[in-house]
Amino acid sequence: MDLEQLKYPIGQFYMPEVFDQKQADIWVAEIEALPNQLKTATENLSDEELNQTYRPGGWTLRQVVHHVPDSHINAYIRFKQAITEDIPVIRPYYEERWAETGEAKFGDIKLSLDLLAALHQRWVAFLKTLKIEDYQRRYIHPAQGKELSLANMLGMYAWHGKHHLAHITNTVTK
Template sequence: MEQLKYPIGQFVMPEIFNQHQADIWIAEIEALPNQLKSATESLVSEELNQTYRPGGWTLRQVIHHIPDSHVNAYIRFKQAITEDIPVIRPYHEELWAETEDAKSGDIEMSVALLTALHQRWVIFLKTLKMEDYQRKYIHPAQGKELTLANMLGMYAWHGKHHLAHISNTINKA
């Protein structure tokens, strides 16, 4: 069950974070919209309504979740750069996934949203200096401060994590 939930494993922050690592993660964030489009462009409604694991979201919900999550991440990055250790506002992703647009909406909207969002996010990320990645924000639901370095890695991982849910579900069908 753990393999179905975390098909690429859980995110682990490497001990060394440097410009090379940042560049790799930025490239992964930049590549995600095209990868998602390629992985989903031929899916039909029946496939989109499959769950990636028992009790998990449908592929449609996963696809809509990605831009929901990443728009929140983009805002958190901007807050951490423009404010002194801001307290971010968490959101209830499991409830967002139950809204009607997430359960039945056209996935092309979310792929387009993710594409535009990532274009803007990558432009922003490429302006950051290494010291900027040490800036923090407070995540009240997790009860801890998180660095932008950690968050960059987490969101590069997040995209690959959900792409694996999609491809594994399609490939086992």
């Protein structure tokens, strides 16, 4: 595999032309399934395997596991802000710096797997209360300099989970 395939093993996210309830339900189901998929993909990995990188210059598998709940906590908060505020400006975070903190580089992945499971239960419960028109609500991402719809972000985070799951499964099956 070339570096682009290693970086984006399932390709990059694209927003389909049609976003409807069927698409929303698919993406919510993918978000709901991710914690068990990630747990299954990592349950038999040794420390040596967790300390491998998925590509040259990339994060270790351990850092990837810790990154997913870091990212998805931020997503959950952003969704709640967009539903409860009028086009809020969200607060970006430096994911690359978060991945370099001690617990992300060396910590037990069980903590992040448990966090992800609880977070996704809550997030999915919230998502299942939304109406299709709620997904047209937006927030402003100052680092990207644009407004993003919840429809787009639902798809992006469903993709994000599968993207990092593929980093892990592709690395351990080499």
